[in-house]
Amino acid sequence: MPHIQSRPVHACSQDEGQLSPGGQAILDVAAGLFSEKGYDATSMSAVARSAGVSKANVFHHFRSKRELYLEVIREACRDSSAALRQGRVQGGTVAEQLSSFLSHHLETLLRREQVSRLVVREVMESSPEGGKELAEQVFFEGFTELVEIVREGQASGEFRRDLDPALLAHLIISTNVFFFQSRNVLRHFPFVDFADDPQRFVRMAADLLFHGCLRNPPDEMPGDATGNPALPVISQEKVHD
Template identity: 45%
Template sequence: MPQPGQRSTAGRDEILAAATDLFAESGYDAVSIQAIACRAGTSKANVFHHFRSKEALYLEVMRAACSRFAAASELADRGAEHRYTEGIVDFLRADFVQLRADPVHAHLILREVLESGPGRGQALARDVFDDHFRLVVDLFREGQAAGVLADDVVPEAAAVMMIAAGVFSFQSRHVLRHLPGVDFIDDVDRYGDTMGRILLNGMRARTRQPGQDES
Protein backbone atom coordinates (compact mmCIF):
# COMPACT_ATOMS: atom_id res chain seq x y z
CA MET A 1 0.00 0.00 0.00
CA PRO A 2 1.52 3.31 -1.05
CA GLN A 3 1.86 6.19 1.37
CA PRO A 4 -0.52 9.09 0.84
CA GLY A 5 0.98 11.39 -1.72
CA GLN A 6 3.03 8.63 -3.33
CA ARG A 7 2.12 6.98 -6.60
CA SER A 8 2.12 3.28 -7.22
CA THR A 9 3.53 1.58 -10.26
CA ALA A 10 0.77 -1.03 -10.35
CA GLY A 11 -0.55 -1.57 -13.86
CA ARG A 12 -2.98 -4.01 -15.44
CA ASP A 13 -0.84 -7.04 -14.77
CA GLU A 14 -0.42 -6.43 -11.05
CA ILE A 15 -4.14 -5.84 -10.65
CA LEU A 16 -4.91 -8.96 -12.66
CA ALA A 17 -2.55 -11.03 -10.53
CA ALA A 18 -4.00 -9.73 -7.27
CA ALA A 19 -7.53 -10.34 -8.50
CA THR A 20 -6.63 -13.88 -9.58
CA ASP A 21 -5.28 -14.78 -6.15
CA LEU A 22 -8.18 -13.29 -4.23
CA PHE A 23 -10.91 -14.65 -6.49
CA ALA A 24 -9.36 -18.11 -6.34
CA GLU A 25 -9.12 -17.92 -2.56
CA SER A 26 -12.61 -16.71 -1.71
CA GLY A 27 -14.81 -16.55 -4.79
CA TYR A 28 -16.39 -13.65 -6.62
CA ASP A 29 -18.81 -12.30 -4.02
CA ALA A 30 -16.45 -12.42 -1.06
CA VAL A 31 -13.81 -10.26 -2.75
CA SER A 32 -14.14 -6.47 -2.94
CA ILE A 33 -12.51 -4.13 -5.42
CA GLN A 34 -10.90 -2.38 -2.49
CA ALA A 35 -9.23 -5.60 -1.39
CA ILE A 36 -7.93 -6.21 -4.91
CA ALA A 37 -6.62 -2.66 -5.19
CA CYS A 38 -4.99 -2.93 -1.79
CA ARG A 39 -3.17 -6.16 -2.63
CA ALA A 40 -2.07 -4.75 -5.99
CA GLY A 41 -0.73 -1.72 -4.15
CA THR A 42 -2.94 0.75 -5.93
CA SER A 43 -6.25 2.56 -5.53
CA LYS A 44 -9.78 1.38 -6.17
CA ALA A 45 -10.30 4.00 -8.87
CA ASN A 46 -7.29 2.72 -10.75
CA VAL A 47 -8.81 -0.73 -10.92
CA PHE A 48 -11.83 0.79 -12.65
CA HIS A 49 -9.48 2.69 -14.92
CA HIS A 50 -8.08 -0.60 -16.25
CA PHE A 51 -11.27 -2.69 -16.15
CA ARG A 52 -14.79 -1.66 -17.05
CA SER A 53 -16.40 -3.36 -14.05
CA LYS A 54 -15.83 -5.99 -11.41
CA GLU A 55 -17.41 -8.61 -13.65
CA ALA A 56 -15.18 -7.62 -16.58
CA LEU A 57 -12.14 -8.01 -14.35
CA TYR A 58 -13.32 -11.43 -13.19
CA LEU A 59 -13.95 -12.52 -16.78
CA GLU A 60 -10.46 -11.45 -17.72
CA VAL A 61 -9.06 -13.53 -14.87
CA MET A 62 -11.10 -16.54 -16.00
CA ARG A 63 -10.03 -16.14 -19.61
CA ALA A 64 -6.37 -16.22 -18.62
CA ALA A 65 -6.90 -19.29 -16.44
CA CYS A 66 -8.76 -21.11 -19.20
CA SER A 67 -6.26 -20.44 -21.95
CA ARG A 68 -3.50 -21.63 -19.65
CA PHE A 69 -5.22 -24.95 -18.93
CA ALA A 70 -6.38 -25.51 -22.48
CA ALA A 71 -2.76 -25.26 -23.58
CA ALA A 72 -1.64 -27.68 -20.88
CA SER A 73 -4.32 -30.21 -21.91
CA GLU A 74 -3.18 -30.16 -25.50
CA LEU A 75 0.39 -30.70 -24.40
CA ALA A 76 -0.55 -33.70 -22.27
CA ASP A 77 -2.50 -35.16 -25.16
CA ARG A 78 0.38 -34.85 -27.56
CA GLY A 79 2.70 -36.47 -25.05
CA ALA A 80 0.48 -39.51 -24.65
CA GLU A 81 -0.19 -39.93 -28.33
CA HIS A 82 -0.79 -43.45 -29.65
CA ARG A 83 0.51 -45.31 -26.68
CA TYR A 84 -2.84 -46.62 -25.44
CA THR A 85 -2.64 -48.02 -21.94
CA GLU A 86 0.63 -46.40 -21.00
CA GLY A 87 -0.72 -43.20 -22.49
CA ILE A 88 -3.64 -43.33 -20.09
CA VAL A 89 -1.38 -43.52 -17.06
CA ASP A 90 0.73 -40.73 -18.51
CA PHE A 91 -2.36 -38.64 -19.05
CA LEU A 92 -3.47 -39.21 -15.47
CA ARG A 93 -0.05 -38.17 -14.24
CA ALA A 94 -0.14 -35.12 -16.48
CA ASP A 95 -3.48 -34.14 -14.94
CA PHE A 96 -1.98 -34.50 -11.50
CA VAL A 97 1.03 -32.33 -12.10
CA GLN A 98 -0.96 -29.81 -14.12
CA LEU A 99 -3.41 -29.19 -11.30
CA ARG A 100 -0.67 -28.99 -8.69
CA ALA A 101 1.60 -26.84 -10.81
CA ASP A 102 -1.01 -24.09 -11.02
CA PRO A 103 -3.43 -24.61 -8.13
CA VAL A 104 -4.73 -21.04 -8.24
CA HIS A 105 -6.03 -21.12 -11.79
CA ALA A 106 -7.13 -24.73 -11.30
CA HIS A 107 -9.25 -23.82 -8.32
CA LEU A 108 -10.79 -20.94 -10.24
CA ILE A 109 -11.86 -23.14 -13.14
CA LEU A 110 -13.04 -26.05 -11.00
CA ARG A 111 -15.22 -23.85 -8.84
CA GLU A 112 -16.89 -22.39 -11.90
CA VAL A 113 -17.43 -25.79 -13.49
CA LEU A 114 -18.69 -27.60 -10.41
CA GLU A 115 -20.90 -24.89 -8.96
CA SER A 116 -24.53 -25.55 -9.80
CA GLY A 117 -25.95 -22.05 -10.03
CA PRO A 118 -25.43 -19.87 -13.09
CA GLY A 119 -21.91 -18.56 -12.70
CA ARG A 120 -20.29 -15.58 -14.34
CA GLY A 121 -17.54 -17.41 -16.14
CA GLN A 122 -19.18 -20.78 -16.48
CA ALA A 123 -19.25 -20.79 -20.27
CA LEU A 124 -15.50 -20.21 -20.43
CA ALA A 125 -14.63 -22.84 -17.85
CA ARG A 126 -16.97 -25.47 -19.24
CA ASP A 127 -15.42 -25.20 -22.66
CA VAL A 128 -11.98 -26.19 -21.41
CA PHE A 129 -13.56 -28.92 -19.28
CA ASP A 130 -15.45 -30.32 -22.26
CA ASP A 131 -12.32 -30.37 -24.39
CA HIS A 132 -10.39 -32.15 -21.67
CA PHE A 133 -13.16 -34.68 -21.21
CA ARG A 134 -13.30 -35.46 -24.93
CA LEU A 135 -9.55 -35.99 -24.98
CA VAL A 136 -9.82 -38.59 -22.22
CA VAL A 137 -12.77 -40.34 -23.84
CA ASP A 138 -10.85 -40.62 -27.12
CA LEU A 139 -7.91 -42.11 -25.29
CA PHE A 140 -10.11 -44.86 -23.83
CA ARG A 141 -11.74 -45.45 -27.18
CA GLU A 142 -8.34 -45.94 -28.78
CA GLY A 143 -7.45 -48.46 -26.11
CA GLN A 144 -10.66 -50.38 -26.77
CA ALA A 145 -10.17 -50.29 -30.53
CA ALA A 146 -6.71 -51.75 -30.01
CA GLY A 147 -8.24 -54.57 -27.96
CA VAL A 148 -6.32 -53.62 -24.85
CA LEU A 149 -9.25 -52.38 -22.83
CA ALA A 150 -12.52 -54.19 -22.21
CA ASP A 151 -15.04 -52.95 -24.74
CA ASP A 152 -18.05 -53.60 -22.52
CA VAL A 153 -17.22 -50.52 -20.47
CA VAL A 154 -18.69 -47.23 -21.61
CA PRO A 155 -15.60 -45.13 -22.32
CA GLU A 156 -17.35 -42.00 -21.03
CA ALA A 157 -17.86 -43.68 -17.66
CA ALA A 158 -14.21 -44.60 -17.45
CA ALA A 159 -13.28 -41.04 -18.39
CA VAL A 160 -15.45 -39.66 -15.60
CA MET A 161 -13.74 -41.97 -13.15
CA MET A 162 -10.27 -41.05 -14.28
CA ILE A 163 -10.88 -37.31 -14.19
CA ALA A 164 -12.60 -37.77 -10.84
CA ALA A 165 -9.47 -39.40 -9.42
CA GLY A 166 -7.32 -36.47 -10.46
CA VAL A 167 -9.70 -33.63 -9.68
CA PHE A 168 -11.01 -34.89 -6.37
CA SER A 169 -7.61 -35.71 -4.96
CA PHE A 170 -6.63 -32.15 -5.83
CA GLN A 171 -9.75 -30.51 -4.46
CA SER A 172 -9.68 -32.36 -1.18
CA ARG A 173 -5.93 -32.35 -0.65
CA HIS A 174 -6.14 -29.88 2.24
CA VAL A 175 -8.63 -32.06 4.07
CA LEU A 176 -6.98 -35.37 3.31
CA ARG A 177 -3.43 -34.27 4.04
CA HIS A 178 -4.17 -34.12 7.75
CA LEU A 179 -5.76 -37.54 7.93
CA PRO A 180 -3.72 -40.50 9.20
CA GLY A 181 -2.26 -42.57 6.38
CA VAL A 182 -2.90 -39.97 3.69
CA ASP A 183 0.51 -38.41 3.28
CA PHE A 184 0.65 -39.49 -0.35
CA ILE A 185 -1.88 -36.99 -1.68
CA ASP A 186 0.64 -34.68 -3.32
CA ASP A 187 3.00 -37.44 -4.40
CA VAL A 188 2.41 -37.96 -8.09
CA ASP A 189 4.59 -41.06 -8.20
CA ARG A 190 2.93 -42.87 -5.35
CA TYR A 191 -0.70 -41.89 -5.63
CA GLY A 192 -0.89 -41.27 -9.35
CA ASP A 193 0.65 -44.62 -10.24
CA THR A 194 -1.56 -46.46 -7.76
CA MET A 195 -4.63 -44.88 -9.34
CA GLY A 196 -3.42 -45.60 -12.82
CA ARG A 197 -2.77 -49.22 -11.92
CA ILE A 198 -6.20 -49.73 -10.39
CA LEU A 199 -7.94 -48.03 -13.30
CA LEU A 200 -5.99 -49.97 -15.91
CA ASN A 201 -6.29 -53.38 -14.26
CA GLY A 202 -9.96 -52.73 -13.68
CA MET A 203 -10.54 -52.11 -17.35
CA ARG A 204 -8.21 -54.63 -18.90
CA ALA A 205 -9.83 -56.71 -21.61
CA ARG A 206 -11.17 -60.13 -20.60
CA THR A 207 -9.79 -60.22 -17.11
CA ARG A 208 -13.11 -61.11 -15.55
CA GLN A 209 -16.74 -61.19 -16.47
CA PRO A 210 -19.44 -59.36 -14.53
CA GLY A 211 -21.59 -61.80 -12.63
CA GLN A 212 -18.76 -63.53 -10.80
CA ASP A 213 -18.83 -62.53 -7.18
CA GLU A 214 -16.88 -65.14 -5.24
CA SER A 215 -13.73 -64.20 -3.40
Protein backbone atom coordinates in the same frame (compact mmCIF):
# COMPACT_ATOMS: atom_id res chain seq x y z
CA MET B 1 -21.19 -15.07 -7.23
CA PRO B 2 -21.41 -14.32 -10.89
CA HIS B 3 -21.41 -17.70 -12.45
CA ILE B 4 -21.21 -17.96 -16.14
CA GLN B 5 -24.18 -16.54 -17.96
CA SER B 6 -25.27 -15.21 -21.31
CA ARG B 7 -22.04 -14.02 -22.92
CA PRO B 8 -19.20 -14.67 -20.61
CA VAL B 9 -16.37 -17.12 -21.12
CA HIS B 10 -16.58 -17.22 -24.88
CA ALA B 11 -13.10 -15.77 -25.12
CA CYS B 12 -11.57 -18.92 -23.70
CA SER B 13 -8.62 -20.10 -25.75
CA GLN B 14 -8.58 -16.99 -27.87
CA ASP B 15 -5.85 -14.42 -27.63
CA GLU B 16 -7.98 -11.59 -26.28
CA GLY B 17 -5.71 -8.92 -27.78
CA GLN B 18 -3.15 -8.24 -25.07
CA LEU B 19 -3.94 -5.75 -22.38
CA SER B 20 -1.64 -3.10 -21.00
CA PRO B 21 1.02 -4.08 -18.45
CA GLY B 22 -0.85 -2.25 -15.71
CA GLY B 23 -4.01 -4.14 -16.58
CA GLN B 24 -2.15 -7.43 -16.62
CA ALA B 25 -0.68 -6.74 -13.18
CA ILE B 26 -4.14 -6.07 -11.82
CA LEU B 27 -5.39 -9.24 -13.46
CA ASP B 28 -2.63 -11.25 -11.83
CA VAL B 29 -3.22 -10.07 -8.29
CA ALA B 30 -6.96 -10.41 -8.84
CA ALA B 31 -6.46 -14.03 -9.87
CA GLY B 32 -4.60 -14.64 -6.64
CA LEU B 33 -7.17 -12.96 -4.46
CA PHE B 34 -10.22 -14.46 -6.16
CA SER B 35 -8.87 -17.97 -5.98
CA GLU B 36 -7.68 -17.58 -2.43
CA LYS B 37 -10.71 -15.94 -0.90
CA GLY B 38 -13.50 -16.41 -3.41
CA TYR B 39 -15.48 -13.88 -5.36
CA ASP B 40 -17.55 -12.18 -2.68
CA ALA B 41 -14.79 -11.98 -0.13
CA THR B 42 -12.50 -10.20 -2.55
CA SER B 43 -13.11 -6.47 -2.70
CA MET B 44 -12.06 -4.17 -5.48
CA SER B 45 -10.29 -2.04 -2.90
CA ALA B 46 -8.23 -5.06 -1.89
CA VAL B 47 -7.37 -5.77 -5.50
CA ALA B 48 -6.28 -2.17 -5.97
CA ARG B 49 -4.26 -2.17 -2.78
CA SER B 50 -2.50 -5.43 -3.66
CA ALA B 51 -1.74 -4.16 -7.13
CA GLY B 52 -0.43 -0.90 -5.72
CA VAL B 53 -2.84 1.26 -7.67
CA SER B 54 -5.95 3.24 -6.91
CA LYS B 55 -9.34 1.65 -6.97
CA ALA B 56 -10.44 4.03 -9.70
CA ASN B 57 -7.60 2.72 -11.79
CA VAL B 58 -8.87 -0.80 -11.47
CA PHE B 59 -12.20 0.39 -12.77
CA HIS B 60 -10.36 2.13 -15.56
CA HIS B 61 -9.02 -1.20 -16.77
CA PHE B 62 -12.06 -3.33 -16.04
CA ARG B 63 -15.60 -2.12 -16.37
CA SER B 64 -16.86 -3.92 -13.28
CA LYS B 65 -15.91 -6.45 -10.66
CA ARG B 66 -17.75 -9.12 -12.56
CA GLU B 67 -15.84 -8.39 -15.74
CA LEU B 68 -12.54 -8.56 -13.90
CA TYR B 69 -13.59 -11.88 -12.47
CA LEU B 70 -14.62 -13.26 -15.84
CA GLU B 71 -11.33 -12.14 -17.33
CA VAL B 72 -9.52 -14.02 -14.59
CA ILE B 73 -11.55 -17.12 -15.35
CA ARG B 74 -10.89 -16.78 -19.06
CA GLU B 75 -7.18 -16.59 -18.55
CA ALA B 76 -7.26 -19.52 -16.16
CA CYS B 77 -9.16 -21.60 -18.70
CA ARG B 78 -6.82 -20.64 -21.51
CA ASP B 79 -3.78 -21.58 -19.45
CA SER B 80 -4.99 -24.84 -18.04
CA SER B 81 -6.46 -25.90 -21.36
CA ALA B 82 -3.10 -25.33 -23.02
CA ALA B 83 -1.24 -27.07 -20.22
CA LEU B 84 -3.55 -30.02 -20.62
CA ARG B 85 -3.05 -30.41 -24.33
CA GLN B 86 0.71 -30.27 -24.12
CA GLY B 87 0.71 -33.22 -21.74
CA ARG B 88 -0.15 -35.50 -24.60
CA VAL B 89 2.33 -38.24 -25.44
CA GLN B 90 2.23 -39.92 -28.81
CA GLY B 91 4.02 -43.20 -28.49
CA GLY B 92 3.39 -46.13 -26.23
CA THR B 93 0.28 -48.04 -25.31
CA VAL B 94 -2.97 -46.27 -24.63
CA ALA B 95 -2.59 -47.16 -20.99
CA GLU B 96 0.72 -45.37 -20.97
CA GLN B 97 -0.82 -42.37 -22.64
CA LEU B 98 -3.58 -42.21 -20.06
CA SER B 99 -1.16 -42.69 -17.24
CA SER B 100 0.96 -39.86 -18.55
CA PHE B 101 -2.13 -37.73 -18.86
CA LEU B 102 -3.11 -38.45 -15.27
CA SER B 103 0.32 -37.55 -14.06
CA HIS B 104 0.62 -34.40 -16.08
CA HIS B 105 -2.90 -33.28 -15.30
CA LEU B 106 -2.44 -33.67 -11.57
CA GLU B 107 0.89 -31.96 -11.67
CA THR B 108 -0.72 -29.02 -13.44
CA LEU B 109 -3.57 -28.90 -10.95
CA LEU B 110 -1.16 -28.76 -8.05
CA ARG B 111 1.35 -26.40 -9.57
CA ARG B 112 -1.31 -23.88 -10.50
CA GLU B 113 -3.20 -24.45 -7.29
CA GLN B 114 -5.00 -21.15 -6.99
CA VAL B 115 -6.20 -21.03 -10.55
CA SER B 116 -7.24 -24.66 -10.38
CA ARG B 117 -9.31 -24.03 -7.31
CA LEU B 118 -10.98 -21.19 -9.12
CA VAL B 119 -11.96 -23.34 -12.07
CA VAL B 120 -13.13 -26.22 -9.92
CA ARG B 121 -15.23 -23.85 -7.88
CA GLU B 122 -16.77 -22.54 -11.06
CA VAL B 123 -17.69 -26.06 -12.15
CA MET B 124 -19.21 -26.98 -8.83
CA GLU B 125 -21.29 -23.85 -8.46
CA SER B 126 -22.39 -23.73 -12.06
CA SER B 127 -26.07 -23.63 -12.81
CA PRO B 128 -27.40 -25.99 -15.47
CA GLU B 129 -27.12 -23.21 -18.07
CA GLY B 130 -23.72 -22.02 -16.92
CA GLY B 131 -22.65 -25.64 -17.02
CA LYS B 132 -23.56 -25.80 -20.66
CA GLU B 133 -21.26 -22.95 -21.52
CA LEU B 134 -18.45 -24.38 -19.44
CA ALA B 135 -18.88 -27.72 -21.14
CA GLU B 136 -18.99 -26.31 -24.65
CA GLN B 137 -16.44 -23.55 -24.45
CA VAL B 138 -13.97 -24.63 -21.82
CA PHE B 139 -13.77 -28.34 -21.34
CA PHE B 140 -15.10 -29.78 -24.57
CA GLU B 141 -11.82 -30.01 -26.38
CA GLY B 142 -9.81 -31.59 -23.61
CA PHE B 143 -12.52 -33.99 -22.56
CA THR B 144 -13.22 -35.05 -26.12
CA GLU B 145 -9.56 -35.74 -26.64
CA LEU B 146 -9.50 -37.90 -23.54
CA VAL B 147 -12.54 -39.82 -24.71
CA GLU B 148 -10.89 -40.31 -28.09
CA ILE B 149 -7.81 -41.80 -26.50
CA VAL B 150 -9.99 -44.26 -24.64
CA ARG B 151 -11.80 -45.14 -27.85
CA GLU B 152 -8.47 -45.82 -29.52
CA GLY B 153 -7.65 -48.17 -26.70
CA GLN B 154 -10.91 -49.97 -27.27
CA ALA B 155 -10.44 -50.14 -31.02
CA SER B 156 -6.97 -51.58 -30.67
CA GLY B 157 -8.24 -54.20 -28.26
CA GLU B 158 -6.17 -52.89 -25.39
CA PHE B 159 -9.25 -51.86 -23.45
CA ARG B 160 -12.51 -53.56 -22.76
CA ARG B 161 -15.09 -52.64 -25.35
CA ASP B 162 -18.06 -53.00 -23.07
CA LEU B 163 -17.45 -49.86 -21.06
CA ASP B 164 -18.46 -46.31 -21.77
CA PRO B 165 -15.39 -44.35 -22.87
CA ALA B 166 -16.86 -41.14 -21.43
CA LEU B 167 -17.23 -42.85 -18.09
CA LEU B 168 -13.58 -43.79 -17.95
CA ALA B 169 -12.60 -40.29 -19.05
CA HIS B 170 -14.79 -38.86 -16.32
CA LEU B 171 -13.31 -41.12 -13.69
CA ILE B 172 -9.82 -40.12 -14.72
CA ILE B 173 -10.58 -36.44 -14.27
CA SER B 174 -12.48 -37.24 -11.11
CA THR B 175 -9.53 -39.06 -9.61
CA ASN B 176 -7.23 -36.10 -10.00
CA VAL B 177 -9.64 -33.31 -9.18
CA PHE B 178 -10.96 -34.91 -6.03
CA PHE B 179 -7.46 -35.71 -4.88
CA PHE B 180 -6.63 -32.07 -5.43
CA GLN B 181 -9.72 -30.95 -3.57
CA SER B 182 -9.58 -33.21 -0.59
CA ARG B 183 -5.86 -33.22 0.08
CA ASN B 184 -6.08 -31.00 3.12
CA VAL B 185 -8.51 -33.42 4.71
CA LEU B 186 -7.01 -36.62 3.35
CA ARG B 187 -3.63 -35.81 4.79
CA HIS B 188 -4.93 -36.18 8.31
CA PHE B 189 -6.18 -39.74 8.09
CA PRO B 190 -3.61 -41.93 9.80
CA PHE B 191 -3.94 -44.75 7.27
CA VAL B 192 -3.49 -42.47 4.26
CA ASP B 193 0.11 -42.05 3.22
CA PHE B 194 -0.28 -40.89 -0.35
CA ALA B 195 -1.76 -37.46 0.31
CA ASP B 196 1.60 -35.77 0.09
CA ASP B 197 2.97 -37.94 -2.64
CA PRO B 198 0.98 -37.11 -5.79
CA GLN B 199 3.17 -39.24 -8.01
CA ARG B 200 2.63 -42.31 -5.91
CA PHE B 201 -1.07 -41.55 -5.78
CA VAL B 202 -1.36 -41.18 -9.50
CA ARG B 203 0.57 -44.40 -10.07
CA MET B 204 -1.60 -46.38 -7.71
CA ALA B 205 -4.79 -44.83 -9.01
CA ALA B 206 -3.84 -45.63 -12.59
CA ASP B 207 -3.09 -49.17 -11.58
CA LEU B 208 -6.50 -49.47 -10.01
CA LEU B 209 -8.30 -47.93 -12.96
CA PHE B 210 -6.49 -50.25 -15.32
CA HIS B 211 -6.67 -53.52 -13.46
CA GLY B 212 -9.51 -53.06 -11.02
CA CYS B 213 -9.47 -54.06 -7.40
CA LEU B 214 -10.70 -57.61 -7.71
CA ARG B 215 -8.23 -60.46 -7.61
CA ASN B 216 -7.01 -60.61 -11.17
CA PRO B 217 -7.45 -64.11 -12.52
CA PRO B 218 -10.98 -65.45 -12.44
CA ASP B 219 -9.35 -68.70 -11.46
CA GLU B 220 -7.55 -68.48 -8.15
CA MET B 221 -3.81 -67.97 -7.78
CA PRO B 222 -3.41 -68.71 -4.13
CA GLY B 223 0.13 -68.45 -2.77
CA ASP B 224 0.86 -64.93 -3.82
CA ALA B 225 0.67 -63.10 -0.49
CA THR B 226 1.57 -59.44 -0.74
CA GLY B 227 4.41 -59.32 -3.22
CA ASN B 228 3.62 -57.06 -6.11
CA PRO B 229 2.45 -59.30 -8.90
CA ALA B 230 4.61 -57.58 -11.49
CA LEU B 231 1.71 -55.83 -13.09
CA PRO B 232 2.61 -54.08 -16.29
CA VAL B 233 2.17 -50.72 -14.65
CA ILE B 234 3.26 -47.57 -16.31
CA SER B 235 6.82 -46.66 -17.03
CA GLN B 236 6.67 -44.22 -14.08
CA GLU B 237 9.74 -42.18 -14.93
CA LYS B 238 7.91 -39.96 -17.37
CA VAL B 239 6.47 -38.17 -14.36
CA HIS B 240 7.60 -34.60 -13.96
CA ASP B 241 8.55 -32.99 -10.70
